[in-house]
Amino acid sequence: xxxxxxxxxxxxxxxxxxxxxxxxxxxxxxxxxxxxxxxxxxxxxxxxxxxxxxxxxxxxxxxxxxxxxxxxxxxxxxxxxxxxxxxxxxxxxxxxxxxxxxxxxxxxxxxxxxxxxxxxxxxxxxxxxxxxxxxxxxxxxxxxxxxxxxxxxxxxxxxxxxxxxxxxxxxxxxxxxxxxxxxxxxxxxxxxxxxxxxxxxxxxxxxxxxxxxxxxxxxxxxxxxxxxxxxxxxxxxxxxxxxxxxxxxxxxxxxxxxxxxxxxxxxxxxxxxxxxxxxxxxxxxxxxxxxxxxxxxxxxxxxxxxxxxxxxxxxxxxxxxxxxxxxxxxxxxxxxxxxxxxxxxxxxxxxxxxxxxxxxxxxxxxxxxxxxxxxxxxxxxxxxxxxxxxxxxxxxxxxxxxxxxxxxxxxxxxxxxxxxxxxxxxxxxxxxxxxxxxxxxxxxxxxxxxxxxxxxxxxxxxxxxxxxxxxxxxxxxxxxxxxxxxxxxxxxxxxxxxxxxxxxxxxxxxxxxxxxxxxxxxxxxxxxxxxxxxxxxx
Amino acid sequence: xxxxxxxxxxxxxxxxxxxxxxxxxxxxxxxxxxxxxxxxxxxxxxxxxxxxxxxxxxxxxxxxxxxxxxxxxxxxxxxxxxxxxxxxxxxxxxxxxxxxxxxxxxxxxxxxxxxxxxxxxxxxxxxxxxxxxxxxxxxxxxxxxxxxxxxxxxxxxxxxxxxxxxxxxxxxxxxxxxxxxxxxxxxxxxxxxxxxxxxxxxxxxxxxxxxxxxxxxxxxxxxxxxxxxxxxxxxxxxxxxxxxxxxxxxxxxxxxxxxxxxxxxxxxxxxxxxxxxxxxxxxxxxxxxxxxxxxxxxxxxxxxxxxxxxxxxxxxxxxxxxxxxxxxxxxxxxxxxxxxxxxxxxxxxxxxxxxxxxxxxxxxxxxxxxxxxxxxxxxxx
Numbered sequence: 001x002x003x004x005x006x007x008x009x010x011x012x013x014x015x016x017x018x019x020x021x022x023x024x025x026x027x028x029x030x031x032x033x034x035x036x037x038x039x040x041x042x043x044x045x046x047x048x049x050x051x052x053x054x055x056x057x058x059x060x061x062x063x064x065x066x067x068x069x070x071x072x073x074x075x076x077x078x079x080x081x082x083x084x085x086x087x088x089x090x091x092x093x094x095x096x097x098x099x100x101x102x103x104x105x106x107x108x109x110x111x112x113x114x115x116x117x118x119x120x121x122x123x124x125x126x127x128x129x130x131x132x133x134x135x136x137x138x139x140x141x142x143x144x145x146x147x148x149x150x151x152x153x154x155x156x157x158x159x160x161x162x163x164x165x166x167x168x169x170x171x172x173x174x175x176x177x178x179x180x181x182x183x184x185x186x187x188x189x190x191x192x193x194x195x196x197x198x199x200x201x202x203x204x205x206x207x208x209x210x211x212x213x214x215x216x217x218x219x220x221x222x223x224x225x226x227x228x229x230x231x232x233x234x235x236x237x238x239x240x241x242x243x244x245x246x247x248x249x250x251x252x253x254x255x256x257x258x259x260x261x262x263x264x265x266x267x268x269x270x271x272x273x274x275x276x277x278x279x280x281x282x283x284x285x286x287x288x289x290x291x292x293x294x295x296x297x298x299x300x301x302x303x304x305x306x307x308x309x310x311x312x313x314x315x316x317x318x319x320x321x322x323x324x325x326x327x328x329x330x331x332x333x334x335x336x337x338x339x340x341x342x343x344x345x346x347x348x349x350x351x352x353x354x355x356x357x358x359x360x361x362x363x364x365x366x367x368x369x370x371x372x373x374x375x376x377x378x379x380x381x382x383x384x385x386x387x388x389x390x391x392x393x394x395x396x397x398x399x400x401x402x403x404x405x406x407x408x409x410x411x412x413x414x415x416x417x418x419x420x421x422x423x424x425x426x427x428x429x430x431x432x433x434x435x436x437x438x439x440x441x442x443x444x445x446x447x448x449x450x451x452x453x454x455x456x457x458x459x460x461x462x463x464x465x466x467x468x469x470x471x472x473x474x475x476x477x478x479x480x481x482x483x484x485x486x487x488x489x490x491x492x493x494x495x496x497x498x499x500x501x502x503x504x505x506x507x508x509x510x511x512x513x514x515x516x517x518x519x520x521x522x523x524x525x526x527x528x529x530x531x532x533x534x535x536x537x538x
Numbered sequence: 539x540x541x542x543x544x545x546x547x548x549x550x551x552x553x554x555x556x557x558x559x560x561x562x563x564x565x566x567x568x569x570x571x572x573x574x575x576x577x578x579x580x581x582x583x584x585x586x587x588x589x590x591x592x593x594x595x596x597x598x599x600x601x602x603x604x605x606x607x608x609x610x611x612x613x614x615x616x617x618x619x620x621x622x623x624x625x626x627x628x629x630x631x632x633x634x635x636x637x638x639x640x641x642x643x644x645x646x647x648x649x650x651x652x653x654x655x656x657x658x659x660x661x662x663x664x665x666x667x668x669x670x671x672x673x674x675x676x677x678x679x680x681x682x683x684x685x686x687x688x689x690x691x692x693x694x695x696x697x698x699x700x701x702x703x704x705x706x707x708x709x710x711x712x713x714x715x716x717x718x719x720x721x722x723x724x725x726x727x728x729x730x731x732x733x734x735x736x737x738x739x740x741x742x743x744x745x746x747x748x749x750x751x752x753x754x755x756x757x758x759x760x761x762x763x764x765x766x767x768x769x770x771x772x773x774x775x776x777x778x779x780x781x782x783x784x785x786x787x788x789x790x791x792x793x794x795x796x797x798x799x800x801x802x803x804x805x806x807x808x809x810x811x812x813x814x815x816x817x818x819x820x821x822x823x824x825x826x827x828x829x830x831x832x833x834x835x836x837x838x839x840x841x842x843x844x845x846x847x848x849x850x851x852x853x854x855x856x857x858x859x860x861x862x863x864x865x866x867x868x869x870x871x872x873x874x875x876x877x878x879x880x881x882x883x884x885x886x887x888x889x890x891x892x893x894x895x896x897x898x899x900x901x902x903x904x905x906x907x908x909x910x911x912x913x914x915x916x917x918x919x
Contacts, residue, residue, distance in 0.1 A: 267753035268761070309763055313751060316761040316824075318895035323749075433822065 021521025358420025589652025711801020721800025760824025
């Protein structure tokens with residue numbers, strides 16, 4: 001009876017609406033993706049030095065901005081340096097085993113057979129697809145020529161490997177399309193592009209051997225096969241890396257590279273705290289959404305987290321873990337700190353170097369968590385009153401009230417400040433305080449009509465706000481596909497409905513997205529006489 | 539409510555919320571931890587050193603120089619190290635004069651003759667006459683005009699420049715402690731029902747193991763967690779005293795307390811007899827300072843002086859024999875029952891501390907480790 005009901009429930013689930021996909025696109029590898037691939041292909045001991053181009057953030061995500069990212073001349077030079085450094089390390093260190101069957105050292109003569117085998121093997125992993133004959137012969141030619149000029153086969157192999165690492169086929173992820181045999185006049189992603197999209201979405205790295213094999217055999221185009229690979233990949237420990245990469249992007253943790261805090265004002269917030277603060281939030285998230293598979297919305301009300309001795313000083317809590325190690329931690333039920341928006345990572349990142357900022361915090365919550373774009377301030381804003389050290393206004397609320405009397409400012413401040421002011425009992429480094437300039441801090445405010453008196457109330461308001469879950473769906477889909485859902489209302493409504501039915505479990509949402517047709521759907525591009533890949537290379 | 543009390547209430551307001559989860563009248567008593575970051579002999583130093591009318595006491599090298607003629611001096615080898623050996627081993631039979639301070643008769647130590655000092659009236663006796671528990675001594679006046687202040691440690695060392703605030707001995711000790719984590723003093727105040735006024739709290743002194751957590755300027759950060767040095771779950775230092783909080787100031791009753799000490803390459807399990815602590819509870823910054831009063835053993839103090847590197851008396855301008863002699867002469871507490879000679883010096887120490895969390899050994903971890911893992915063997919002295 002129960003079984004029958006379950007079958008019925010499953011069968012009664014609304015089916016995925018058919019939606020048209022966006023045109024195929026090309027995206028630059030992110031720094032993390034580049035590093036993950038190098039580590040997977042050549043081993044974790046390879047050091048990737050050098051600086052990557054500053055990522056472009058579009059619609060709240062670098063993953064979407066990667067569509068617009070180019071490689072500047074300076075960045076190309078860096079890629080070249082990195083490629084040479086990596087190939088030198090591969091040829092000289094323990095990673096040389098990856099150069100089999102050309103692993104013998106001291107060989108002078110060029111060996112075409114092993115070079116071809118090697119280029120084919122490594123190229124498939126780096127390009128995320130089998131290389132074409134032309135691509136193989138070009139690389140083999142590079143190895144041959146270098147070997148003959150330098151009279152050193154190792155140097156030849158090293159140069160050949162470096163040439164693979166700077167090739168656009170490696171540095172860019174291109175959507176390659178083919179005719180859809182199941183639908184006339186329609187296109188679909190080819191199996192390798194499909195595998196790549198899936199793998200970067202769930203693991204933030206290239207497809208593994210099994211996924212590439214499934215793509216090679218064409219098996220990945222079958223729904224069952226796709227679903228079984230999604231199941232397998234979601235059960236893998238590598239899923240954590242994928243979830244971490246998504247939230248790192250969503251919460252704009254790349255900005256930590258530029259974070260500055262006044263060490264005189266916040267002596268406890270040093271480099272260790274900066275590092276651990278990010279890790280704390282990512283650990284909390286992965287523990288919450290993967291290990292415990294809890295409701296995504298509870299991330300804004302949870303008191304469970306992890307702590308190090310370094311963070312303990314800033315949070316002012318007792319930590320038993322030895323320095324450099326982590327321990328689970330739960331904030332007390334009456335502690336004002338609640339949810340990931342109460343973590344140092346959020347509070348410190350969205351503050352000024354020497355003081356908190358209700359406006360920046362409110363704006364960050366609107367932008368990152370509710371997908372509501374708050375425009376930047378106009379260039380001619382007069383901050384003198386706000387920054388006046390002799391101002392009679394003691395608290396940020398008083399200063400903002402005075403500042404927001406200007407009509408030009410009031411519009412935006414009205415939607416940011418009531419959110420950020422709820423977090424005002426956390427200073428610019430995220431440390432708790434009761435007062436500012438000896439005046440008690442008022443943390444009352446409202447979020448889209450829900451009034452609260454403190455940070456816990458803000459957490460509940462975020463938890464219950466419909467925009468919170470909508471935003472996550474939008475961002476998650478955009479992160480994986482490089483496109484937003486704005487023009488696909490039917491699909492969005494379907495995902496919202498299913499997300500709710502699944503108890504707002506991110507694991508279920510990721511599974512639905514990655515096993516869906518829409519996630520891989522493409523429409524005909526404006527080719528202007530070129531193939532997509534040619535366009536990408538150019 | 540006095541103006542001071544009102545100010546204390548306002549300043550402690552943030553701390554109250556940090557440590558007291560609710561306003562429930564039956565809330566659990568709180569525990570406050572502290573780690574001592576600086577420890578100095580309390581010296582009242584006037585601008586022109588008026589308290590030392592004869593000037594600063596001469597160092598070992600100066601005393602030695604005064605005993606040899608220029609011709610004799612020229613006869614010594616040129617190497618400084620050889621000369622230093624002559625200076626330190628200048629007993630009649632080549633004795634090390636720090637190890638055997640009575641082997642020579644040096645000029646007497648120049649001692650403090652000033653009127654004022656830090657400290658308290660430890661013996662409840664304003665005239666300084668001998669009592670069953672004290673020997674005759676001169677009292678100081680307090681800096682706020684109090685009478686009967688006992689501080690023979692200051693009288694003894696106040697004219698030794700190396701011990702004064704600009705000298706190297708105590709600043710070396712403080713920086714060595716902070717950089718090494720050795721001799722870390724942890725202080726735990728338990729049973730705190732009210733941070734402003736509580737007539738009954740307990741204060742326990744432990745030794746910490748591990749490193750101090752420092753900011754970018756090398757200052758000890760508040761609110762770090764520290765481990766207690768223990769063996770088989772029993773803290774190696776564990777002296778507990780009673781106290782109370784008055785207007786936000788912690789005051790303990792007199793009791794004998796062992797406190798760890800490290801400095802100038804020496805470890806001491808120092809005993810301060812009839813010790814009293816006076817410390818303002820910190821505000822939101824987590825930083826505070828206080829005073830420790832009590833009697834410090836003469837032999838304990840001299841063993842610290844004697845144990846310093848052989849170059850110290852010359853480099854830092856002090857001489858062991860005059861200190862040894864004067865310490866015994868000035869001792870004013872705890873008369874030896876047989877000889878009647880006093881064995882301790884009334885003392886006052888200034889200290890700085892920051893709020894800290896004190897981790898006690900966990901029973902489940904003791905099964906696998908019998909003592910504070912990570913503690914240096916040398917740190918267990």
